[in-house]
Amino acid sequence: RKEVEQDPGPFNVPEGATVAFNCTYSNSASQSFFWYRQDCRKEPKLLMSVYSSGNEDGRFTAQLNRASQYISLLIRDSKLSDSATYLCVVNGSPGSSNTGKLIFGQGTTLQVKP
């Protein structure tokens, strides 16, 4: 089983649609979770951290279910500019070793069409 697994897509949606991405992780001791966004041929950039209570940033909502080891990202009212690859990221060294090592999923590609 992959350490972080995502549906690669692509997801092709019209503008204004709501789209949800799912991600599962294998290490139950993982402590920190993130969604990064990567535009074509660019570097990844942090979209949002994911907290146990769930968190929202404008049109974006992230949820964490520790019992199921599952993370989600919901994008409402999709814009053309949301077209990108979304990377699910989990810390790779849970426990006392604070190395900052991250495990990346392979990414889910979103294409928003007019």
Added chain:
Amino acid sequence: NAGVTQTPKFRILKIGQSMTLQCTQDMNHNYMYWYRQDPGMGLKLIYYSVGAGITDKGEVPNGYNVSRSTTEDFPLRLELAAPSQTSVYFCASSKTGTYNEQFFGPGTRLTVL
């Protein structure tokens, strides 16, 4: 602040050649990382450093070496390049470890022929 800078942007190597990928950050971050990203795949950690003089292996270290003599610089050395090292290489930095955002450089696209 320039953030994380990487040079070169592109490089073509012949099998068996060596090169150094440069990475510099001006945010005074203690933690630095090297990743590679193959087409359609997530990033895989090659090496990381938690401070000047301290480095450790990541998930895919074979064929690479690093050094960290200053807080700002974290060069990645490829010895005896192989076609399997054709990839995009990203350097990243963060202030501390687990809970901090990692900031990425623009990447180096390397082709080994």
